[in-house]
Amino acid sequence: MAKAMEGKGGGPAQKLAELTDRVQGSQAWGSIFRPGSIFRKGYTDSPRNRSYVIMNSVLYHLHPVKVKRHAVKVSYTLCLGGLSFFLFILLTVTGIFLMFFYRPEATSAWNDIYRLQTSVAFGLLVRNMHRWAAHLMVLSVFLHMARVFYHGAYKPPREFNWVIGVILLTLTLLLSFTGYLLPWDQLALWAVTVGTNMMGYTPVFGNQVRFALLGGAEIGTDTLLRWYVLHVLMLPFVIVIFMAVHFWRVRKDGGISGPL
Amino acid sequence: MTEIPEHLRKRAEEARKKAAGAAASSGDAPAPAAPEGGSGGGEAESKIPAHLLERARKAREKASGGGDEGGGVTTAAPAAAAAGGTATAVATAAPPVAAGPGGHTQRLLTVVKSGSIQDVKATPQDKVHVWPHLLAIEFVASLLCLAFLLVFSIFVNAPLQVLANPNLTPNPSKAPWYFLGLQELLTMFHPMVAGVTIPGIGLFALILAPYTDRNPSNKPEDRKFAISIFTVFLMFWAVLVIIGSFFRGPGFNFVFPWQSGLFFDL
Numbered sequence: 001m002a003k004a005m006e007g008k009g010g011g012p013a014q015k016l017a018e019l020t021d022r023v024q025g026s027q028a029w030g031s032i033f034r035p036g037s038i039f040r041k042g043y044t045d046s047p048r049n050r051s052y053v054i055m056n057s058v059l060y061h062l063h064p065v066k067v068k069r070h071a072v073k074v075s076y077t078l079c080l081g082g083l084s085f086f087l088f089i090l091l092t093v094t095g096i097f098l099m100f101f102y103r104p105e106a107t108s109a110w111n112d113i114y115r116l117q118t119s120v121a122f123g124l125l126v127r128n129m130h131r132w133a134a135h136l137m138v139l140s141v142f143l144h145m146a147r148v149f150y151h152g153a154y155k156p157p158r159e160f161n162w163v164i165g166v167i168l169l170t171l172t173l174l175l176s177f178t179g180y181l182l183p184w185d186q187l188a189l190w191a192v193t194v195g196t197n198m199m200g201y202t203p204v205f206g207n208q209v210r211f212a213l214l215g216g217a218e219i220g221t222d223t224l225l226r227w228y229v230l231h232v233l234m235l236p237f238v239i240v241i242f243m244a245v246h247f248w249r250v251r252k253d254g255g256i257s258g259p260l
Numbered sequence: 261m262t263e264i265p266e267h268l269r270k271r272a273e274e275a276r277k278k279a280a281g282a283a284a285s286s287g288d289a290p291a292p293a294a295p296e297g298g299s300g301g302g303e304a305e306s307k308i309p310a311h312l313l314e315r316a317r318k319a320r321e322k323a324s325g326g327g328d329e330g331g332g333v334t335t336a337a338p339a340a341a342a343a344g345g346t347a348t349a350v351a352t353a354a355p356p357v358a359a360g361p362g363g364h365t366q367r368l369l370t371v372v373k374s375g376s377i378q379d380v381k382a383t384p385q386d387k388v389h390v391w392p393h394l395l396a397i398e399f400v401a402s403l404l405c406l407a408f409l410l411v412f413s414i415f416v417n418a419p420l421q422v423l424a425n426p427n428l429t430p431n432p433s434k435a436p437w438y439f440l441g442l443q444e445l446l447t448m449f450h451p452m453v454a455g456v457t458i459p460g461i462g463l464f465a466l467i468l469a470p471y472t473d474r475n476p477s478n479k480p481e482d483r484k485f486a487i488s489i490f491t492v493f494l495m496f497w498a499v500l501v502i503i504g505s506f507f508r509g510p511g512f513n514f515v516f517p518w519q520s521g522l523f524f525d526l
Contacts, residue, residue, distance in 0.1 A: 152478030198455030
């Protein structure tokens, strides 16, 4: 009551401050933002709160509370692993947008892409972003591997995480390659024809491998459906599992490798 | 090695000084404690059953009679300790329940530094909080990446050629850029070697790298061989991809891009 009386004397700024105070002090607000959240009432920059920021966030607690000082040097990691992950998230978001406008059938696929580019708001932009982010991700994963090798970061105890990393590189290439077919234009069809012809030369059961991949003897509407499901569901599912193990092992193996 | 915190060390020093001062004026210090200890001892005496007191007295007599017997020492020692500075006749007679100087029933005998009894293997590391140090960097990096992609996507369109036509083979037909190294190998080797054997061996060699490289050092000067091999490996693929992307024209024949133009789509 006394506070409200004082509030009357103050200007709108004080009223706003009072409102903020009341909202941040409410039970609902406190239940949403866990201790240490910078949106919580009375957040101050203390070591305790800095730890809480990480511990009480589902996203940030991928990280430990503290890392070695050299680990935050941009010149050491060049952020390549993190950027690969960021690009994966970006590809997921833009990919979901594209899925709303796309049917994986030989008769409609190209038209859907064309319609997306010409008559859907931001359709062209989002498709461009999806395409360039995919190329960029292949590049960043590749450079990340080079960085890890040159730092000798695959050495014990990190051998197995390197193996998982090679699997992730392969999965990234497969994701990019399966997506390549989906626009169903001349570029897609013939790039995939060249690529899958090479797989047909696998010894002993080469033709079977090719048949299973294409869903037939030739690239057609069955191939499109097959690669669509691989691209939007199966490979992302598999790569997320491997990424989870990859990130978890980074921490279990003692954080990122030491300085040279 | 753990250091004793500054404030605790100071407190201990002060206490030590105080104790030294008390010892210097030895006549004074015990005096105020004496009546307390005396009365406390008296009270305790009154509360202890007579037969127990009798037993204690007998044991003490036996101990003093038996000389340096182990049992005697242990029973006598607490009594002496309890009596503390107030070595009055009453206190000596009392069983070991009396308080020490200042009424404390316990006292600090010594501080054992952790290093002297524990072998601490982990050396302290220079660490920083992830928030804000690492999260801020990651946030900026992802923002820059997003900004670059957004601007690039505004100005450069993803290719969309004419509808796929299985009866019309474009010339040249090229795989996606990351497979162009393999396609380049196709010009030199049998398809099985170029498309399966070489990439298979490459992938296998990559997976086995940590198990074949037994050198424990990660310093560049100690790993000249590993670094050379890997650089050759990277350059091999990079050169093949670049040749396949930019220097291959119709019929996948070698061309110069500045003469015949680009035959390359992303």
